[in-house]
Amino acid sequence: MDESIKIPTTRNGTTTFNLLLKASEACFFEKGYHGTTVADITQKAGVAAGTFYLYFPSKMSLYRHLLNELSHDIRKEIASKIDPSLKRVDQEKAGIRAFLEYAIKNPHMYQIIWESLYIDRSLFQAYYDAFAKRYIKGLTPAKEAHEMANLDLEIVAYILMGITNFMGLKIILDLGESESKIDAVVDTIMHVLKHGLFTAE
């Protein structure tokens, strides 16, 4: 089965395509992927039922596209906030803040990304694999320049992704009692990344 989507070339087509994406995002967030039908999406988008299949061969192909877009968006947003002339530690700080700000503005993102674990585990794997690879690429020059500890960068990438993802969840889901002001959160993370958590023995 050809699961490739058709990217529209006309302005009207693009408008409809984007309406379908926005509507599916809202539906997946509200009812989950399995609970959402194609009819739910077209209804929410306010377009004719058949329109969906002009662009997407299936609900799965749309979900994959959404996940790719989200991944691309997040990376673009982070990259736009990072000044490459800075030292890596300061780039990291800007990147962590950009990720958290993106998460606050797009609170549905976790549910959509993590639902891949239930839809098709390989999508979840591909998503974080790709994210880790970008991280490793960014960290490599810093490691070579001895701006950071001589550690396995893949493990480091997962440490950093774990910190930012859980902190984003804490902020979005309003977990815990502290107000989770973004400045305090970023400063605390940076303290750990600069000095560690435990005092020297």
Add this chain to the structure above:
Amino acid sequence: MDESIKIPTTRNGTTTFNLLLKASEACFFEKGYHGTTVADITQKAGVAAGTFYLYFPSKMSLYRHLLNELSHDIRKEIASKIDPSLKRVDQEKAGIRAFLEYAIKNPHMYQIIWESLYIDRSLFQAYYDAFAKRYIKGLTPAKEAHEMANLDLEIVAYILMGITNFMGLKIILDLGESESKIDAVVDTIMHVLKHGLFTAE
């Protein structure tokens, strides 16, 4: 609606109850919560269809119980590996290793815990809130004894949970190319927690 479950008091009852729990764990992992019916669970458990309702008023009540058990199990397992006479940094190391070993032995745990985000978000919040509170309780004496940096312990708890959860995922889902040997992973995490990631400016 009374959603309380009935804990059996006889040996036969307990056997059936545990068969239902084990079967539901397997079903939720394979087909997800929404994709699993009560009939799937009783069939997998090899018990009569009506048996389910002797103990659980609903599939949701069983899921809640499973989540509570998992939470209790993980904490008990970690606690059993921690020697309270050690300094906190060494307790942390033992705890991180215990968590990762538990995750390796119970690879279905993430899917079951994270699916709460789709079943009832408040369950997800309660799960991580409770886990964070335990962490904070454990870290408080270390902070008071200046064995660790003077940081907001709630933020620190999410940093640590993020690191261990993402590392567990990396290992279970076989993400990335490094072999993710548990020793190397624990040592790398501990390096960051002791000395930070970036070298002093």
